[in-house]
């Protein structure tokens with residue numbers, strides 16, 4: 001399934017299972033049930049790679065936290081109306097001609113920033129040209145997402161009001177989560193009035 005999803009992202013036909021015509025025996029007639037190993041975990045790549053048509057993601061050796069942060073960064077980058085590249089982890093393989101300009105190329109995490117070779121050249125060229133699209137940190141936690149939000153606001157792809165709305169929604173969800181178990185529950189602090 002991952003192969004089909006990634007091929008679809010790169011324009012090699014469709015990855016929508018409803019649009020794929022299966023030749024020969026039907027899948028249902030040849031399907032077999034088997035037990036997964038106790039150590040099996042759902043491949044995290046299905047939450048990160050090939051999901052958004054506008055995002056080219058290049059991941060080298062990366063910890064699970066960088067995979068997770070990449071998924072969160074993609075949630076923001078998906079709002080960009082043109083193609084963007086997201087480079088993550090140790091020594092990810094990038095094509096000789098990356099498909100995005102420097103303004104739309106982002107590095108996530110210290111490993112990507114410290115990688116040598118072609119990536120180092122690209123990173124240095126971006127730095128010299130004044131494109132700080134470097135979302136550092138190990139792991140690249142909240143501070144890197146806040147920086148990404150700032151960059152996207154500066155580029156006109158995100159509005160500050162959207163962030164305020166999102167924060168207010170999270171706050172409501174957080175309250176209702178607790179009030180579901182205890183309707184009398186109230187946060188212990190006062191909301192500042194501006």
Ligand code: SF4
Pocket residue numbers: 061062063064065066089090108109110111112137138139140
């Ligand atoms: S930057 Fe840190 S969290 Fe991310 S892949 Fe490297 S070691 Fe792991």
